[in-house]
Amino acid sequence: MNNSHEQLTFQCxxxxxxxxxxxxYTFTNVI
Known part of the structure; x- marks a missing residue:
């Protein structure tokens, strides 16, 4: 349970x- 929670936080x-x-990246390209 704790491990999957850490995995979720990592992906987020x-x-x-x-x-x-x-x-x-887009911001610097626009400028």
Whole structure:
């Protein structure tokens, strides 16, 4: 149970980092 919870948190964190990376990437490209 605890292990799957950590896995879920890890994936969420990865997704958030990916979103932030994409946003910064497009933002710098626009400028």
């Amino acid at each position: 964190e990865l997704l958030i980092r990916n979103q932030i990376y994409l946003h910064t």
